[in-house]
Amino acid sequence: MRKIATALASSTLLALVWIGCGTDNGDPAVDAGTTAPRPKYDAGSNEPDLDSGSSSGDPDSSAGEPDASTGDGGSNPPVCNDTDDAGGSEAAAKVLPIQSDCDGQVTKAGVANGIIDRDFYKFTGTDNFGFGCVVGATAGTTAADLEVCMFVKCKTGDTEFQGCTKGTAATSEIGTKGCCTNSPGTVELDYNCAGTTDEGGDFFMRVKARVDKCIPYTLSYGL
Secondary structure, eight states: OHHHHHHHHHHHHHHHHHHHHHSBTTBOOOOTTSOOOOOOOOTTSSSOOTTTTOOSSOOOTTTTOOOTTTSSTTSSOOOOOOTTOOBSSSTTOEEOOOEETTSOOEEEEEEEESTTOEEEEEEEEEOOTTTTOOOOOEEEESOSSEEEEEEEEESSSOEEEEEEEESEEEEOTTSOEEEEEESSEEEEEEEEETTOSOOOEEEEEEEEESSSSEEEEEEEEEO
16 A cells, blocks of 8 residues: 555645646747747738738838939939030130131030020131141031031131032021031031132131930041
């Protein structure tokens, strides 16, 4: 009987020890092969559903930033970078270096800022008579959607405008005769300075856009 009593006492003690090890301070044991479910917030609260795939509430760093290619967020066109704008009239034309009929073609970069922008340039052309050089006043660009014009006023004698070898005859806002063409294209003037063999003069060039957009261009010109 003592052996049976001792055995029962030992069995009871082992059962109590096993129950104590199976739990942690009375909390239910979590099976090692499962994951505790993540809590969801009540639908009426302001807290986000952590399982919905949304962020933690921090704003997207790209949100609200303007699109550099379309201006401020796409609502406005990009700003036309016209930092070296030429004069807006014949009288205020941007003065360029003197050219002679012995010089080759030179270039000037510019930007046409929409249909209301007009770029005027001016250069003095000299006729080096006796040096085998021939006057041939030209101006043009390979950029599209522009109008390019060139007008002439002789330094000596009256200007006798005789037409356009290239382009269409035109008159400037202040009455100077010359030629215009739509780009890409080139104008070439045919003129004479009356009473002299000196065909030198002042040459005015006008560039303007035919469409309302920003158009960078390179103007090629010479005498």
